[in-house]
Amino acid sequence: MKILFSFFTVVFLVLLVFAGATTGNKYVLFLFGVIIPYAAFATFLLGFIYRVVQWGRSPVPFRIPTTCGQQQSFPWIKQNKIENPSTTMGVIVRMALEVFLFRSLFRNLKTELRDGPKLSYGSDKWLWLAGLAFHWSFLIILIRHYRFFIGEVPSVIHLIESLDSFLQVGVPLVYITDAVILAAVTFLFLRRVYIPQVNYISLAADYFPLFLILGIAISGVLMRYFIKVHIVGVKELAMGLISLNFMAPAKNLQEIGVIFYIHLFLISVLFAYFPFSKLMHMGGVFLSPTRNLSNNSRMVRHINPWNYPVHVHTYEEYEEDFRDKMKAAGLPVEKE
Amino acid sequence: MATKLPKPDELAKIDFTPPETGWMDTPVEIKPGMFCWGAKAKNLRAVEFPNARDWSPAEEDWKLPGEWEGTVLEAMADRLSKYRSFKLFMDICVRCGACADKCHFFIGSGDPKNMPVLRAELMRSVYRKYFTTPGKVLGKLAGARELTYDVLKEWWYYFYQCTECRRCSVFCPYGIDTAEITMMGREFTNLLGLNTDWIAGPVANCYMKGNHLGLEPHTIKSSIEFFLDDIETVTGIKIEPTFNRKGAEILFVTPSGDLFADPGTYTAMGYLMLFHELGLDYTWSTYASEGGNFGYFTSNEMAKRLNSKIYAEAKRLGVKWIIGGECGHMWRVLNQYMDTWNGPADFLEVPKSPITGTVFENAKSTKMVHITEFTADLIKNGKLKLDPSRNDHLKVTYHDSCNTARGMGLLEEPRYVIKSVCNNFYEMPENTIREQTFCCGSGTGLNASENMDLRMKGGFPRANAVKYVRDKHGVNMLANICAIDRATLKASMEYWVPDVTVCGTHELVANALVMKGEKERTQDLRLETLPGKEGN
Incomplete structure (x- = not known):
């Protein structure tokens, strides 16, 4: 049900833009080619900032890193300065490993119960591998697209493109990341369906972005390798959009090709959807207090901005309650 | 007991x-053996907790206060703005499921x-329903x-x-910590008087009696004097600790469980013997007589209220610094909360071992040192005369407490x-060790007797790892640094791995400690005859 709902939502989105783009009506094309992308990007930008600011408004009252290694203690005990950092530099390295290499996910294990009873913990890196493959290929593809938004393509983009296509197969050359992202998203989808526990916890909000991204990747692949579009028109549109020249791209909209509008519309939906969804983990990971704090709370006092005085049971009250018993037991008291 | 344990x-x-x-x-089914009894009214009243009344989770009616939904949602909004x-x-989980089979309660x-x-x-x-737009609009679909x-x-x-x-x-790839969520769940339920008596009782005790x-x-x-008699029997040495003594250099605080039941009591005897042998200028306190903090299992505020006694007592007695005994959650609180709540402890001095001169730089703000840090430093500097062969009949493994491992990093x-x-x-x-250690299965105040089903299920992964080293190496002793472990792993071992005993680390230390003027040891602290000394 959740899967079908998400799937058909994406199908509906494709049909919607297909119906619109095939009319060839210049106003409709202007809507899908200019207005919606702008609106989506603005939603993304403002929404993203809004969400991060909202998180930032809640303070971090306590220093609660999850320590995953030896603390700083004596010079003769080796501290794990990355997994249990006590300095900012350590935190930066820890966060870099988390953000770029998914350090925590790399620890993943598969727990199995065997006869005996015996529990075993096998290494299980598939989720890590697929997650890493998906995110990195997505990023590289995104960077590659920069060529559409700039007159003279910078050499770094050329370099990325040639690395990405170093297998030298197909015409045009096949980008490795295109294959990788399709495979990774498919894997992530299949594990959601077939692993009973993961299936049980999955919401429509977990399937929808997968289908959406799959739609984006497929339409992109179709456009590059199979269904030709008017590439000059695409570039004019892209450069017009980025230079905030609203009218410039309008002249060739009709020649670009329907598949491009599908691609662009799905991307627009992804951008607009982003701030309202779990995809915000992209911003959130940087703010996670169990990862981005050093474990130095015995060395430096961490301040809680809303720390307030509480009602305590004082020693004086305690002694009032027990003075006679304390004296009888020979315990010192403040008041005889 | 609620049900017969399978x-x-x-x-x-x-x-x-x-x-x-x-x-x-799938509606919740409140199964016997899986929960603790509801908090009694008197224990909630003692600490001014709301909706104090006697109630039972097994009954349909939990006697909630009126407008309870509003209370919870208001508290939720408040905590969202504070934490x-x-x-x-609440926002960033992608439900990848990496955490699923990492929880001892799920595995068990x-x-x-x-x-x-x-x-x-x-x-x-x-x-989502009350605080997010998609949740408000799309409901269940979202x-x-x-x-x-x-x-x-x-x-x-x-x-x-x-x-x-x-x-x-x-x-978790984003470091999402379920403890943060459970703590909020417990804050909210506490606002409605929905605590368990196994937590509320100790909280009330700790507040009123220390x-x-x-x-x-x-x-x-008198409990400690009782240990002194046993120590004298084993070593021939008479120890005279002090209580509530002003002007001592060091205040010693340990979980009260160490004073009450085996095998924690042997750990307490270990502290007494070690400090005596060093001639340490220290004192026990009867007011700050609890290192643990069951308030931490109810609300942030209650935890702070209980914790306040440690610094207050250190100040009253005029000590220079504090040593803390073997306890798990106690040390998460001391490491990550105490200074923030009740500091700054500017009336204390940066801890410096009077025996070795080592300055504990890593505790220079809280001024509180873990006893294994203190003892490790003594051993490293050759200040203790040890005879490890007295422990030769033991094959020992070590259980990292969750909190000292993942909330501190006290591993080595x-x-x-x-x-x-x-x-x-x-x-x-x-x-199953260090940062991946498994819980004993009964932490956070779940170590009652009416929820044995739950405890043995949760304790299964830890016990299974002990079983592994028992079968492979003949391990017969499970050492730890946690009072709750000493109480709960004992039960879990009896159930899952019956021939493995549980002990605190300082019990092992004291057994190996060669003390000045001691008689020949023929018994360990449990008054059991040492192998090879049967004839004596």
Whole structure:
């Protein structure tokens, strides 16, 4: 049900833009080619900032890193300065490993119960591998697209493109990341369906972005390798959009090709959807207090901005309650 | 006991198949053996907690206050604005499931609502309904649901089936820490008077009498004097500790469990012997007679109220610094909360060992040192005369407490101490120790007797790893640095791995400690005859 709902939502989105783009009506094309992308990007930008600011408004009252290694203690005990950092530099390295290499996910294990009873913990890196493959290929593809938004393509983009296509197969050359992202998203989808526990916890909000991204990747692949579009028109549109020249791209909209509008519309939906969804983990990971704090709370006092005085049971009250018993037991008291 | 506990073979038949119905459509079933009794009115009244009344989770009517939904939602809005962790962890989970089989309660029960991700979703679903636009508009489709009586019961049931051990947060790619969510779940349920008596009782005791067990000042003294007699029997040495003594250099605070029941008592004897041998200028306190903090299992405020006694007493007595005994959650609180709540402890001095001169730089603000740090430093500097062969009849493994491992990183100090006092030491498999250690199964105030089913299920992964080293190396002693472990692993070992005994680390230290003027040791601290000394 959740899967079908998400799937058909994406199908509906494709049909919607297909119906619109095939009319060839210049106003409709202007809507899908200019207005919606702008609106989506603005939603993304403002929404993203809004969400991060909202998180930032809640303070971090306590220093609660999850320590995953030896603390700083004596010079003769080796501290794990990355997994249990006590300095900012350590935190930066820890966060870099988390953000770029998914350090925590790399620890993943598969727990199995065997006869005996015996529990075993096998290494299980598939989720890590697929997650890493998906995110990195997505990023590289995104960077590659920069060529559409700039007159003279910078050499770094050329370099990325040639690395990405170093297998030298197909015409045009096949980008490795295109294959990788399709495979990774498919894997992530299949594990959601077939692993009973993961299936049980999955919401429509977990399937929808997968289908959406799959739609984006497929339409992109179709456009590059199979269904030709008017590439000059695409570039004019892209450069017009980025230079905030609203009218410039309008002249060739009709020649670009329907598949491009599908691609662009799905991307627009992804951008607009982003701030309202779990995809915000992209911003959130940087703010996670169990990862981005050093474990130095015995060395430096961490301040809680809303720390307030509480009602305590004082020693004086305690002694009032027990003075006679304390004296009888020979315990010192403040008041005889 | 609520129900008869099934045999280990039966309990180990765990069904991991999720139910046919979705989790939102599977109502909670409050099963006997899986929960603790409701808090008694008198214990809630003692600490001014709301809705004090006697109640039973087994009954339909939980005697909630009127407008309880409003109370919870208001508190939720308040905590969302106070804790970035809570707000963030409500928003960024992608439900990848990496945490699922990392939880000891899920591994031991197979109940999908014990997967950390789903435990959190119990709360997130309500958060979405009342605090997010997609949740308000799309409802169930967006994973949102209303806060109903049944949902509240489900919260209560599952937030008291989490020991805040943080193992899931080690594996989460965003560091989402279920402990943060469980803590909020417990804050909210506490606002409605929905605590358990096993937590509320110790909290009330600790508030009024200074310790969880409710030991009154004279009883603390006499309990310790009782240990002194045993120490004299074993060593021939008469020890005279002091209590509430002003002007001592060091205040010593340990969980009161060490004063009450075996094998914690042997650990307490270990502290007494070590400090005596060093001639340490220290004092016990009857007012700050609790290192642990069951308030931490109710609300942030209550935890702070109980914790305040340690610094207050240190100030009153005019000590220079503080040593803390062997306890798990105590040390998470001391490391990550105490200074923030009740500091700055500017009336104390940066801890410096009077024996070795070592300055404990890593505790220069809190001024509180873990006893295994203190002892490791002594051993490293050759200040203790040790005869580890006295522990040769033991094959020892070490259980990292969740909190000292994942909320502090105290990993090598206790190992160094144990290896210095024992010749036979074996590690459990690497995925079950250090930062990946498994909870004893009964932390966060779940160590009652009426919830044995839950405790043995939750204790299964830890026990299974002990069983592994028992079978492989003949391990017969499970050492730890936690008072709750000493109480709960004893039960869990008796159930799952019957021939393994449990001890605190300083029991091992004291057994190996060669004291000045001692008689020839023929017994250990348990008054059991040492091997080879039978004839004496």
